[in-house]
Amino acid sequence: MNVFEVTGGNRLKGEIIPQGAKNEALQVICAVLLTPEEVTIKNIPDILDVNLLIELLAEMNVEVNRVDRSTCVFKAKDVDIDYLHSEAFRKKSGRLRGSVMLAGAMLARYKKAFIPKPGGDQIGRRRLDTHVIGFEKFGIDINHNQEDGFFHLSARELKGSYMLLDEPSVTGTANIVMAATMAKGTTTIYNAACEPYLQQLCKMLNRMGARISGIGSNLLVIEGVEYLSGTEHTILPDMIEIGSFIGLAAMTQSDILIKNVSVPDLGVIPNRFEQLGIQLEITGDDIHVPTQESYTIQKYFDGGVLTIYDHPWPGFTPDLLSIVLVTAIQAHGSVLIHQKMFESRLFFVDKLIEMGAQIILCDPHRAVVIGLGREQNLRGITMSSPDIRAGVALLIAALSAEGKSTIQNIEQIDRGYQHIDTRLQALGADIRRSQK
Ligand SMILES: CC(=O)N[C@H]1[C@@H](OP(=O)(O)OP(=O)(O)OC[C@H]2O[C@@H](n3ccc(=O)[nH]c3=O)[C@H](O)[C@@H]2O)O[C@H](CO)[C@@H](O)[C@@H]1O
Numbered sequence: 001m002n003v004f005e006v007t008g009g010n011r012l013k014g015e016i017i018p019q020g021a022k023n024e025a026l027q028v029i030c031a032v033l034l035t036p037e038e039v040t041i042k043n044i045p046d047i048l049d050v051n052l053l054i055e056l057l058a059e060m061n062v063e064v065n066r067v068d069r070s071t072c073v074f075k076a077k078d079v080d081i082d083y084l085h086s087e088a089f090r091k092k093s094g095r096l097r098g099s100v101m102l103a104g105a106m107l108a109r110y111k112k113a114f115i116p117k118p119g120g121d122q123i124g125r126r127r128l129d130t131h132v133i134g135f136e137k138f139g140i141d142i143n144h145n146q147e148d149g150f151f152h153l154s155a156r157e158l159k160g161s162y163m164l165l166d167e168p169s170v171t172g173t174a175n176i177v178m179a180a181t182m183a184k185g186t187t188t189i190y191n192a193a194c195e196p197y198l199q200q201l202c203k204m205l206n207r208m209g210a211r212i213s214g215i216g217s218n219l220l221v222i223e224g225v226e227y228l229s230g231t232e233h234t235i236l237p238d239m240i241e242i243g244s245f246i247g248l249a250a251m252t253q254s255d256i257l258i259k260n261v262s263v264p265d266l267g268v269i270p271n272r273f274e275q276l277g278i279q280l281e282i283t284g285d286d287i288h289v290p291t292q293e294s295y296t297i298q299k300y301f302d303g304g305v306l307t308i309y310d311h312p313w314p315g316f317t318p319d320l321l322s323i324v325l326v327t328a329i330q331a332h333g334s335v336l337i338h339q340k341m342f343e344s345r346l347f348f349v350d351k352l353i354e355m356g357a358q359i360i361l362c363d364p365h366r367a368v369v370i371g372l373g374r375e376q377n378l379r380g381i382t383m384s385s386p387d388i389r390a391g392v393a394l395l396i397a398a399l400s401a402e403g404k405s406t407i408q409n410i411e412q413i414d415r416g417y418q419h420i421d422t423r424l425q426a427l428g429a430d431i432r433r434s435q436k
């Protein structure tokens, strides 16, 4: 088992370039199945989840030419549909959430798909209702086979229709959009998710010949076409990694320049960190977080305690709440963190409390952080990373703490953060990967 051994207290300094976005990569890589032609994808993050998805495609007989670690050319000429019903597929796809989006592309092109129980973070119930209800609207037959645990999906043809989604599910919307690209007639998706990940997917599909309008809104109209062709696509910088670096810089009193962040695609992310009192200097497409001896959490105009909560885009992403929470530990003032979407994502605060943080876990969805204002340091401890974002939140806590910490189960962090140890070492962090 790999662990991170971290000695906290170093102030970091330097430049860092964010990796390509994990959740966009998972969508656009699934979309290569929509065409027999070559699709070149650039700025692919070299992380566990994405590498697993690329392996899955290769095992489906997609030609995969990894030109270098960040660029890959895919050609899905003859896809092995039977592989999607194999034990090997069930096992591997069960290790990541993104594999669920292979279904939309397979349905568009082959009218057939299999969905095993998807993996991903164990952060609460992660239902697939939006995907299933959406697929049914195209006239797709869906059977859940109790014996093999797969959803079996098939149709003679996909018929475009109007659908008001159960909820603006990110992977659900991506799946339905991909299915609609080659359905007969027009599909209208209301209450669609509209994260930059989806905007990027839709723009890529339009370059391939799809006819999608309403991109960036929650009302997408898709006119089905007969055929999609190859394209080239560049993945945006990972907004969750950018937010993580902002939190890291503030907690460790560091001076970090985050390069090429694609500011217009960050939505309210910078504002939420500014609400914690963190000073951000945005110049061109870079964010500079200068060393700050202290930061003070803002209050509402009426003097009320600030709440930071998640909401579908353009609201604040749930994937950064664990980072905001850990960053608040050394602020002056208090903040209520309300994780509305997932019910098991805040339990990691017990480790932070053990390190000396003042946090009240009110219930599974809400935690109050009472900032220490740097009156005392956190203490290093041994802890285990429960999910990607809590893992990085614990890493940030460890880097800011006094003494040594050991973080176990770092495969969770490797699922979403590219070579995080070596990249942080380059900024001066004392972090070692070792086998225990
Ligand atoms: C591979 C991938 O892209 N994963 C992301 C994707 O997961 P994923 O697409 O699986 O998440 P969904 O958008 O489907 O929903 C996530 C959770 O939020 C709940 N929900 C969703 C919408 C809503 O308005 N209200 C609500 O309560 C859902 O019931 C579910 O429990 O989107 C999540 C929500 O941004 C992110 O955390 C994940 O990182």
Ligand SMILES: C=C(OP(=O)(O)O)C(=O)O
Pocket (backbone or CB within 6 Å): 022, 049, 096, 097, 098, 119, 120, 121, 123, 319, 388, 389, 416
């Ligand atoms: C929850 C996340 O990922 P996944 O949906 O892949 O589990 C995440 O990226 O924070």
